[in-house]
Amino acid sequence: MAVSSITIRAVQALKSGEAIWDADHRQAVRGFGVRRQRDQATYVLKYRMFGRQRFVTIGPHGAPWTPELARREAKRLLGLVADGKDPADEKAKARMQAADTLRVIANQYLRNAKQRLRPGTYAGIERYLLVSWKPLHPVSVFQITRGHISARIADIASRHGKVSAARARTALSSMFNWAIREGLDIAANPVLGTNRPAQPGSRERVLTETELSVIWHACGDDDYGRIVRLLLVTAQRRDEVGSMQWAELNTSSGIWTLPSARTKNHREHSLPLVPAALALLPPRRTGRDFLFGDGPRRSGDPHRGFSGWSKRRPRLTSASPRP
Secondary structure (H helix, E strand, C coil): CEEECCCHHHHHHCCCCCEEEECCCCCCCCCEEEEEECCEEEEEEEEEECCEEEEEEEEECECCECHHHHHHHHHHHHHHHHCCCCHHHHHHHHHHHHHCEHHHHHHHHHHHHHHHCCHHHHHHHHHHHHHHCHHHCCCECCCCCHHHHHHHHHHHHHHHCHHHHHHHHHHHHHHHHHHHHCCCCCCCCCCCCCCCCCCCCCCCCCCCHHHHHHHHHHCCCCHHHHHHHHHHHHCCCHHHHHCCEHHHEECCCCEEEECHHHCCCCCCEEEECCHHHHCCCCCCCCCCCECCCCCCCCCCCCCCCCCCHHHHHHHHHHHCCCC
């Protein structure tokens, strides 16, 4: 163990197993040192806390750590010691916080949400958290600010509209509220205090018989076309039809029973299907629980109902002549 000024030349000359402790110059910091283990030289600080000697690693030699920057960091850490704080505990806390990125917490929240939300509601929240908020995924939830969120909401509104931005904001706020209730030591929900994008009022216009006829004849004989026609015949919600399951249908009696988990009011709902609706049901495919959809989706479910609404709608619109 050598005691001398820590310089770049001295660090480069260190052999494996050797260490230098800062001394013999006016800027020397007591306890600041550098040691080489194998091929890596690392800056460290030793100090005493509650009568015991402690070590904390500052970082490896090289960008960004130079002897001067590491010496400055050692002074800062000794300032924590003087205030009664243990730098080793502070660094461990910082590592833990850095590990709690938005993506990590979002995944935890989604696992919980999947057990209690209807599939359609869950799919929307999953899309907003994993797609809309993807630019902030690498950021620790402890470091996300209202500024980050406001800027991202504005970007979503610009690219996808105010409705999508408002729903993305709600999904993120719900996630932060859940994380705080789970014990994550976040001072406050950073979504609170951000502006909620103004949304259009409820629409009162309904389609005329002529417009309904145009839509009906524009539908193709594919899953999307069958779903749209079923929506017209049954007047049920989009996700309820798009996620129809064979187990919900009694084709002999013509009754479609929606379980409470799939209805907005969480009550089981039975709907008699008229012959026109029964004629729209697709042939049953072996090994498929859902009537519509084409296989596994991103979430890892072996099967899910229909998706891709936004991609199919423009095709229907372009195929529909004006009445």
